[in-house]
Amino acid sequence: MASITLKDLVKAYGDTEVLHHIDGQIADGEFVVIVGPSGCGKSTLLRMIAGLETVTGGDIQIADQVVNDLEPADRDIAMVFQNYALYPHMTVRENMAYGLKIRRISKAEINRRVEEAADILEIRPYLERKPRQLSGGQRQRVAMGRAIVRDPQVFLFDEPLSNLDAKLRVQMRLEIRKLQQKLGVTSIYVTHDQVEAMTLGDRLMVLNGGYVEQFGTPIELYDRP
Ligand code: ADP
């Protein structure tokens, strides 16, 4: 777990500034949803926190460390993507273990972590299957499993449920929330879906045109015009 601080954060592509002086503090263990219309800068902000985009101005702190210049692998974050990003030729077990194998973690420890995550996500029976033998919901769980086994301080979710049908999306939304509460990992979740944002977030950061329009609990935002 870790707090995250955004200080006067700016992103420009060439001469075009797309994020304008973003400030915000996310507490240890908090679940914050970044929500707003297409093009408002949600992905860019998340990708900056992940280290996949450079910082033009200001600072990103994770647990009191300025991470602006750290590589993604050195940030102690795990990202869950919308397209699952699973390797089709690998089994579920291999997919979940992949990010750990490159590090110097023993086989026994890798298996322990993979099986523990599989139990939490209720995908243990599918560990030896290939992704194509799984349903969409199961694949999304594997994608989450890959993030969990890294045992990160922060989870970053980039519209992870947008490829699922409406019913499954609601179910997985509840599962993500339960999982996050169980693990207590500080989480940032990007979506353009207001209902999803309201359901999931301890607080919502509402972006519009690269500005933070509002940042508060669902009740605070709902009561405001
Ligand atoms: P959202 O995730 O809210 O849909 P993005 O963060 O993807 O928004 O994009 C924010 C703005 O930045 C948009 O105007 C988009 O066109 C622009 N943008 C995103 N990526 C790039 C890029 N690599 N080069 C130039 N402009 C970009």
Ligand code: ADP
């Ligand atoms: P390492 O992290 O030891 O460099 P990995 O295979 O775990 O090796 O990761 C390779 C790259 O992909 C790193 O930049 C890592 O941060 C990133 N990466 C892998 N899996 C994830 C994930 N679930 N979330 C975020 N980044 C990831």
